[in-house]
Amino acid sequence: MKVIKEQDIIDSIAGACQYISYYHPEDFVKAMVEAYEKEESQSAKNAIAQILINSKMCAMGHRPLCQDTGSVNIFIKVGLNAKLELSKELEEVLNEGVAKGYTDPDNTLRYSVVSDPAGERKNTKNNTPAVIHYSVDNSDKIEITVAAKGGGSENKSKFTVLNPSDSIYDWVMENVKHMGAGWCPPGILGIGIGGNPEKAMLLAKESLMDHVDIHELKARGPKNAVEELRLKLYEDINKLGLGAQGLGGVTTVLDVKILDYPCHAASKPVAMIPNCAATRHIEFELDGNGPAKFEKPDLDIWPDLEIPMDSVKRVNIEDLTKENLSQFKSGDTLLLSGKILTARDAAHKKIVEYKEAGKPLPNGVDLKDRFIYYVGPVNPVRDEKVGPAGPTTSTRMDKFTKDMMEIGIMGMIGKAERKQPTIDLIKEYKSMYLIATGGAAYLISQSIKDAKVLAFEEMGMEAIYEFEVKDMPVTVAVDTEGTSIHTTGPAQW
Structure with missing residues (x-):
């Protein structure tokens, strides 16, 4: 019997982490291309185009699809007849592989844990x-699935225990309506039904590892209640009009996946977890013949796309004032050039603490009349000024917005919708909220020509940076009058 060596496990996990950081699964790419081709909303079509352009750039340049390179989920099935040569606990070996993959100097990934x-x-x-789930079978090999899940999609996970007579369909539809766009649609919705609370959540997560096959199911027709539910949810969620990035459109989900398990007669546990536009996972097995080998996808699966520039406005940030922001309306596409600052949750908390203490920010950082970009970039490699640097979910910063407005910021850049109190503040202070495309981090980073840390360097990705950008693509999400594209866009579709 061949021996599965410790180093082969480490190298395979590391290779998988690297591989999924820059390669979308092929079935996902094909589903995104189909979504692009049938999309009728120009704003959503442009967002999908950016995601696909970014995907191809990452496949070619071997840099992360998203600045949030995720927390690692590992599903491992160990054969009881497998012969393992280990010097430490299997969990330590798996985590050593994750660490090796994320600290690779040729493609350093962001540390989010x-x-x-x-x-x-x-x-x-x-x-x-990593979050590791173990199972066993009677084989003489190891089967492993490695997935990287970003915070934006994980944070939208939902769980409930319904009464046996309650409708799963109604619960899912109601929650999707209120889920917003922070999970970066279009993506895949995973649903787990049955078992108990923890089993339902695990089923939902596992379902996301399946291949995109909704059109095959649609063509042959459903054979059971679960397949009927998949199709109904797929059709009706897309009829909601949320669309790519919440901009309004015909495709919100590329597939709906469901796994179920027997449960107590008095219960109906149901879990829902979305996978974002940076869907990342791969499966492989080890049988003693060395580490896993991962095949490069054919670059021909990606179309050559360009974003139409006829309606795009080029904007020099240095020319903007509170008085002239009103010229831009919700839905406008802009190419920003100039200097912007970055800040995420931890930096916002620090800024408010300094404000309440009446102290100036470190190193003379001045936020007045500046645009704040909600981003935690990947560290640069080689000649990069910054690594992939896409937006994080903006609603997490809503509770800090009033303080930031009082300090005097001009506007904000992030992703997804803002809550109504924040929209009211934007209108009151005649500010503006812009969105960049979630899932297009490497594409966005190409517009960042210089980057330097100004404050809180010890906080890593949460530090305040100053970016100098050239033609950074953004969309006006909330204008100075408080009109939000995340309300008007879906309503139209």
């Missing part, structure tokens, strides 16, 4: 530990 989650929340500096 923090320890002591209820306390200090200190970054572990190598994106470990």
Whole structure:
């Protein structure tokens, strides 16, 4: 019997983390191309185009699809007849592989995992530990699925225990309506039904590892209640008009996946987890013949796309004032050039603490009349000024917006919708909220010509940077009158 060596497991996990950071699954790319071809909303079509352009650039340049390179999920099935040669616990081996993959100097990935989650929340500096799910069978091999899940989509996960007579369809539809765009649609919706609370959540996560096959199911017709539910949800969620990035359009989900399990007669546990436009996972097996080998996809699966420039407005940030922001309306596409600052959750919290203490920010950082970009970039490699640098979900910064407006910022750049109180503040202060395309991080980073840390360097991705941008693509999401494209766009479609 061949021996599965420790180093082969480590190298395979590391290789998988690298591979999925820059290669979308082929079935996902094909589904996105189909969504692009049938999209009728120009704003949503442009967003899908950016995602596909970004995807091809990452496949060619071997840099991350998204600045949020995710927390690692590992599903591992260990054969009881497999012969493993290990010097440490299997969990340690798997995490060593994750650390090796995320710290690769040729394609350093972002470290997003923090320890002591209820306390200090200190970054572990190598994106470990992974969340690992074990199972066994009677084989003589190991089967492994590695997935990277970003915070934006994970944060939209939902769970409930319905009464046996309650409608799963109604619960899912109601939650999707209120889920917003922070999970970066179009993507895949995973649903778990049955078991108990933890089993339902695990089923929902596992379902996201399946291939996109909704059109095959549609062509042959459903054979059971679960397949009927998949089709009905797929059709009706797309009729909601949320669309790519919440801009309004005909495609919100590329597929709906469902796994179920027997449950107690008094219960109906149901879980829902979305996968975003940076869907990333791969399956492989180890049988003692060395580490896993991952095949490069054919670049021909990606179309050559260009974003139409006829309605795009080029804007020099240095020319903007609170008085002339009103010229831009919700839905306008802009190419920004000039200097912007970055800040995420931790930086906003620090800024407010400094404000309340009456202290100036470190290094003379001045936020007045500046645009704040909600981003935690990947570290640069080689001659890059910055690594992939796409937007994070803006609603997390809503609770800080009033303080930021009082400080005097001009506007904000992020992704997805804002809550109504924040929209009211934008209107009151005659500010503006812009969105960049979630899932187009490497494409966006090409517009960043210089980057330097101004404050809170010890916080890593949460530091305040100054970016110098040239033709950074953004869309006006909320204009100075408080008109939000995340309301008007879906309503239209």
